[in-house]
Amino acid sequence: MEKSHFALLVACSAVFLLAATESTPVDPGVQTAQRGTGAALASVLANDNPGILSFFNDGQTRFQAVESVSGNAAGNNGLGPRFNSNSCSSCHAQPAPGGSGAAINPQAAFVSQGVAPDDATPSFITPTGPTREARFPFFLNSNGTANLNSPNGGVEDLFTVSGRSDAGSCKLSQPDFAEALAANDVIFRIPTPVFGAGLLENLDDSTLLNKQAANSDNDFGISGTFNRSGNDGTITRFGWKAQNKSLHMFAGEAYNVEMGVSNLLFPQDRPLPEEDQQGRGLPANCLNLSQGGYPEDTNNPSLSGPAILDDVSAFADFMRTLAPPPSGGVVLNGTAVSSTSIADGKSIFGAIGCATCHNETTGTTQPSSITGSLSKAAVHAYSDLEIHHMGTGLADNVSQGNAGGDQFRTAPLWGLGQRIFLLHDGRTTDLISAIQAHQSNGSEANAVIDNFDSLSNAQMQELLNFLRSL
Amino acid sequence: MNSAWLCLIAAGGASSLVLMSDPPRHSAASGPVAAASSGQSVSRVPGGVILVTGASPSASDSVTPVPEDARINGRVFDDPYFQMSFPLPEGWAEKYTSPPPSDSGRYVLAQIAAADSFSARSKGSLLITAQDIFFTSLPAMGARETIESAKNHLPEEYRVEPAPERVWLGDREFSTFAYESPQAQLHWRVLATEIRCHIVEFVVTGRDSGFIETAMRGLNKMKLPAEENPAAGPFPVCVKDFARGDNLLRRVDPVLTGHRFNPVPVRIIIDRKGAIRHIHFLSAFSDQARAISDALAQWRFKPYIADGQPVEVETGILFGPQR
Numbered sequence: 001m002e003k004s005h006f007a008l009l010v011a012c013s014a015v016f017l018l019a020a021t022e023s024t025p026v027d028p029g030v031q032t033a034q035r036g037t038g039a040a041l042a043s044v045l046a047n048d049n050p051g052i053l054s055f056f057n058d059g060q061t062r063f064q065a066v067e068s069v070s071g072n073a074a075g076n077n078g079l080g081p082r083f084n085s086n087s088c089s090s091c092h093a094q095p096a097p098g099g100s101g102a103a104i105n106p107q108a109a110f111v112s113q114g115v116a117p118d119d120a121t122p123s124f125i126t127p128t129g130p131t132r133e134a135r136f137p138f139f140l141n142s143n144g145t146a147n148l149n150s151p152n153g154g155v156e157d158l159f160t161v162s163g164r165s166d167a168g169s170c171k172l173s174q175p176d177f178a179e180a181l182a183a184n185d186v187i188f189r190i191p192t193p194v195f196g197a198g199l200l201e202n203l204d205d206s207t208l209l210n211k212q213a214a215n216s217d218n219d220f221g222i223s224g225t226f227n228r229s230g231n232d233g234t235i236t237r238f239g240w241k242a243q244n245k246s247l248h249m250f251a252g253e254a255y256n257v258e259m260g261v262s263n264l265l266f267p268q269d270r271p272l273p274e275e276d277q278q279g280r281g282l283p284a285n286c287l288n289l290s291q292g293g294y295p296e297d298t299n300n301p302s303l304s305g306p307a308i309l310d311d312v313s314a315f316a317d318f319m320r321t322l323a324p325p326p327s328g329g330v331v332l333n334g335t336a337v338s339s340t341s342i343a344d345g346k347s348i349f350g351a352i353g354c355a356t357c358h359n360e361t362t363g364t365t366q367p368s369s370i371t372g373s374l375s376k377a378a379v380h381a382y383s384d385l386e387i388h389h390m391g392t393g394l395a396d397n398v399s400q401g402n403a404g405g406d407q408f409r410t411a412p413l414w415g416l417g418q419r420i421f422l423l424h425d426g427r428t429t430d431l432i433s434a435i436q437a438h439q440s441n442g443s444e445a446n447a448v449i450d451n452f453d454s455l456s457n458a459q460m461q462e463l464l465n466f467l468r469s470l
Numbered sequence: 471m472n473s474a475w476l477c478l479i480a481a482g483g484a485s486s487l488v489l490m491s492d493p494p495r496h497s498a499a500s501g502p503v504a505a506a507s508s509g510q511s512v513s514r515v516p517g518g519v520i521l522v523t524g525a526s527p528s529a530s531d532s533v534t535p536v537p538e539d540a541r542i543n544g545r546v547f548d549d550p551y552f553q554m555s556f557p558l559p560e561g562w563a564e565k566y567t568s569p570p571p572s573d574s575g576r577y578v579l580a581q582i583a584a585a586d587s588f589s590a591r592s593k594g595s596l597l598i599t600a601q602d603i604f605f606t607s608l609p610a611m612g613a614r615e616t617i618e619s620a621k622n623h624l625p626e627e628y629r630v631e632p633a634p635e636r637v638w639l640g641d642r643e644f645s646t647f648a649y650e651s652p653q654a655q656l657h658w659r660v661l662a663t664e665i666r667c668h669i670v671e672f673v674v675t676g677r678d679s680g681f682i683e684t685a686m687r688g689l690n691k692m693k694l695p696a697e698e699n700p701a702a703g704p705f706p707v708c709v710k711d712f713a714r715g716d717n718l719l720r721r722v723d724p725v726l727t728g729h730r731f732n733p734v735p736v737r738i739i740i741d742r743k744g745a746i747r748h749i750h751f752l753s754a755f756s757d758q759a760r761a762i763s764d765a766l767a768q769w770r771f772k773p774y775i776a777d778g779q780p781v782e783v784e785t786g787i788l789f790g791p792q793r
Binding site: 141151 | 526572574583660675677
């Protein structure tokens with residue numbers, strides 16, 4: 001070999017080695033290849049128990065139905081008077097109905113498209129930003145100051161039906177978001193995906209408690225707790241703070257809070273927290289806007305088959321029978337990542353302590369009366385379903401159930417490869433920022449993030465590759 | 471006004487500082503105290519402060535040290551409750567404060583990281599934790615058994631590394647073991663000892679064994695309390711499950727009307743006459759702390775006798791759901 005060629009080879013391999021080991025780690029980003037996310041559980045596709053597939057399909061249709069205030073020919077009435085959006089799937093959209101927020105936020109077009117014609121689009125709702133709901137941690141005084149002695153924390157619906165032709169004379173004003181922003185008194189929540197949610201629902205408390213005991217034996221200083229129902233004391237598990245017990249409950253609440261549709265679980269139209277707790281509720285001309293009486297959603301005794309169900313039950317049936325999000329290959333800068341890299345990333349995820357909260361296997365479900373795939377199934381949600389102190393950096397000063405201002409449910413990481421916006425408020429789309437946000441004063445994850453920081457670039461890259469395979 | 475707020479105001483914490491520099495706009499409130507008594511209003515909610523807490527630690531007095539009092543003061547780690555202190559080695563610093571004690575009695579006393587001066591990367595870190603043996607959700611074990619069990623139950627992604635089974639730091643014996651993760655190329659050294667009915671653990675993590683050795687040398691400068699002696703101190707005698715049976719002369723159960731479903735671990739110190747002189751809530755909502763304090767004020771114990779003398783005794787009681 002000629003000397004110059006040799007030198008070139010050495011130089012090239014040095015560059016190659018640098019690229020392989022020293023280049024700054026990057027988030028491979030949202031994986032766009034089809035993974036089949038959003039399908040029904042295998043046993044449901046096989047129609048076990050008989051009839052269940054029609055419940056899934058019917059629930060899926062209703063999950064995507066767009067609600068009107070009144071006069072909708074298909075009967076999808078009851079929207080508002082206050083709402084955040086007009087269909088479940090508008091928020092639970094990415095990468096399929098049931099998911100999290102989409103790349104294009106439909107809320108940003110509501111004013112111009114006549115969904116909320118008289119409203120102003122709040123400044124934090126942008127076309128390519130996260131789909132959001134807003135909460136005010138504290139009630140505002142009439143002069144715009146925040147009253148720290150008066151925690152609020154309830155959802156402040158973004159939009160009203162004012163000015164819609166199907167909303168009669170109802171005129172409402174939106175919460176004063178500009179004022180709340182000026183008082184630093186607004187926090188956000190983005191939609192959590194519901195793929196595989198039926199599996200989470202069918203984990204017995206004993207399974208979770210045994211897992212918690214096993215988790216507590218760790219060298220990372222991590223010790224979580226469970227959020228619990230204030231009524232019966234059992235473990236609650238859905239939502240960013242694990243504040244809700246069941247999919248049925250969440251569906252009823254979401255229909256009411258996000259869309260303004262009263263239903264069998266939440267039978268009244270919902271005013272804003274300040275209208276209800278500090279005022280006199282909704283004005284008379286904003287009640288019964290659907291003109292069909294309350295609750296706006298109920299059973300349909302005159303129909304048969306799945307159509308007999310109320311919407312809330314149909315939503316819950318659909319969500320409960322959605323398959324968990326499939327994992328898949330990862331493309332980084334246009335090149336497929338090797339399966340070795342993903343496997344190594346997975347071991348690193350375990351070794352540095354991520355898996356002490358993000359347990360790969362949350363547990364094994366109980367026998368299911370609903371369908372085979374929900375029976376005795378290992379649930380690979382990458383979460384312990386515990387709530388953890390995440391410190392001042394992530395704290396949102398909202399208390400839900402037993403969860404305080406900085407306590408959050410370990411976010412299940414299944415489906416992460418196809419998620420766009422990350423963390424409870426959607427503050428980032430970048431995995432590295434999401435990981436770094438785990439570290440702040442008072443966070444249980446601090447020691448684990450120190451370990452993450454001691455990884456080499458190549459190891460960090462493997463970890464990121466693994467995360468996007470989920 | 472709820473007592474969490476009283477504490478916040480009394481402590482003159484970050485939020486009252488914000489209040490002073492950023493006075494409320496309405497005229498009724500001319501300062502933080504006035505603002506507090508008329509409903510505490512601010513023109514901006516302070517950031518970086520957890521104002522709405524869930525179950526939290528608190529104590530009946532601010533003089534008696536509690537385990538979570540651990541602080542880094544002038545580059546010295548100091549925990550007055552355990553009487554444990556050591557100077558931080560060069561380049562080590564506490565980046566972030568620790569989370570509050572857990573409802574299973576676990577404390578993170580400090581998380582100290584060593585920065586790599588050549589890159590933004592961390593060279594390794596030291597985590598100091600304590601597990602109150604009164605409240606552990608695991609079978610209660612001494613330091614030696616804890617280490618033994620950790621070694622025997624090491625998850626498959628780790629490999630045990632050779633290390634002495636015992637070392638002496640600051641005149642105390644520690645049980646130790648070491649392990650590594652081949653995949654993450656990180657090494658761990660765990661040291662455990664028993665102080666005041668707690669398993670106190672030091673976990674050193676680093677990329678190379680040189681770092682671990684440096685850390686161990688740093689820890690060797692540690693000052694720890696002398697072995698405990700019931701009659702001579704330095705601490706109250708600690709006795710698991712003391713608050714039951716014949717020891718307890720009078721018991722009044724608290725009535726929990728608000729939060730009821732979270733475990734509430736409570737550590738008490740009983741004076742020589744058998745009355746409770748100090749209550750430490752590791753994790754309680756303020757309504758629970760109030761109800762339990764009111765009840766405990768009425769409890770009476772048989773004095774604990776060591777070497778013929780009544781001595782102070784420390785024990786734990788778990789309120790709320792029992793494990």
